[in-house]
Amino acid sequence: MGWGAVKTYLLVFLKGMAMGAADVVPGVSGGTIAFITGIYERFLRALKSFTPALFPLLKREGLTAVWRRVDGNFLLALFGGILFSIAALSHVISLALLHYPLQVWGFFCGLIAASTLYLARRLDLFHGQTLVALALGILAALLVAVLKPVDVPVNAFTVLGAGAIAICAMILPGVSGSFLLLIMGMYPVIVGAVTELNIKILMLFLCGCIAGLLVFSHLLYWLIQRFRRPTLAVLTGFLGGSLVIVWPWKHVLESRINRHGEEVPLVQENVWPWAYQALTGQASGWVSVLLCTALGAALLLVLEWFGRRENSDS
Template sequence: MLKRWLDSYALITLKGMAMGAADVVPGVSGGTIAFITGIYERLLLALKSFTPKALVILKREGFAACWQHVDGTFLVSLFAGVLLSIAGLSHGIVYALENYPLQVWGFFCGLILAASVYIARSLDLLHSKTLLAIGAGVLVALLVAVLRPVDVPVNSVTVFLAGAIAICAMILPGVSGSFLLLIMGMYPVIIQAVTELNLTILSLFLGGCVLGLMAFSHVLYWLLQRFRQITLGVLTGFLAGSLIIVWPWKRVVETRVDRHGEVVPVVQENVWPWVYEAASGSSSQWLEVTAMAVLGIVLVLVLEYVGGHAQKRDL
């Protein structure tokens, strides 16, 4: 029994690590990983349990009852994996994006494509409301894709608010918290804080994350309970539409100089590999990118199998 319990929560930690790895990359959502691996609704339920009722249970029945009420071991196991992954992979992700960007984006294209199909399988695709919800999600993704990064002043308030906003996106399948940080101009700030272990910025950011999680989890859980098909339809559409954000081959249309004096792209358009080669003078590396996309698809299938197997074992 103890071994089964340890194996179960070790697996949850691994799922948390997968979520953390996804959350580091702009355009990819940890919520997608949670959904694929079968822990999404348990995560929302645990997060929304942090209410005054939990304090009443703590006072009347003690710590053990309160810990069970909030599913504390599950949350600690999961977020330990998330934090370990972010701390351990932030350097590697930054290095990969700088040196192998096409392959990285190809991998996440495959991941998102397979995840979209996975979530869509649970929907009634013959119902007009579901189709409209999917269309609305795709439209929102397209609108997000054309947002331009802005320079936000880095101070206690903006870092805290960035955490609150980004974490709401991180628990939504298809919505990338890292991408929203990029739009707000806070992504390099947070990544640098992680790599340099800047506890001041990290504490403010995590404080915002906690507030955002506590507030938004109630809303999202309520939507899933009462409007499940429509909510999942919107999320599926957004997930599928986000492929436009992570498409590997882009042509820079407009640039700007950021606050560090570096030239960064502001407007980019997706192009075919051969157009990318003509515009950039660089190889499209389409074979490697395709291979990484296939790897992303395979990973989703593996995660789906692991999640389904774990759920059956727990029954």
């Protein structure tokens, strides 16, 4: 492997790290990062190549042919970056959400807003079908945003199911697996398993992730190939609609005590910074939040530049 290939896969590894970091935050999707860095369709294409047809190929031509068919180098670099990021940054991001939640949400708000504008610019917004699909995507995100967290029992079945659902969200720009884990009441379970290295829970979760990833990637890739314009419009709308999920200033209307004895929000409403300060008695920090929002938007420009450069090189 030459230096050019090494540099390419190093960049893929870094994009994987960005995807992993995004997926740790409830409300942000790793699929968003894949979408805006130009690797989204390659990611889906590689995943959908895992079919029973690989077994006769393995028998006829060996492991090397199978590795090429599934774009193994790309997937190894990408998932290596994702797993490294989750293991290395989950604690850091959890601390940041604990001590600087408004600034973290502001950062991702800027990233998602800039991403939505960037993607919408590439759509034919004067086409009726595109506008309907865009509206449906926004509506779907708004519906997801009003879901209430629930408590589910922690057993093999629920951990497998949580993995399958969370991983599907990971490859959907606009909603994160962490957010759906939060809705299912499984987020503290999985984060705790990562920090405490609970192998049993992690293996069950991983098996669920693999099953969900293989099934959903086939469906999503088929939709993009057969109905490209409306599918991309729905994904863009979903991404834009997810801004209501990551809006920094929220007022808790109803809370509950989870199984760990912790008080967690159940129903929240988005409010303006000045209303947030009046309702909660806490500083809105709007200047630092806006700076973080600008930083998130600037990061989009950097990621988009790298994605465009890589596509032109290839």
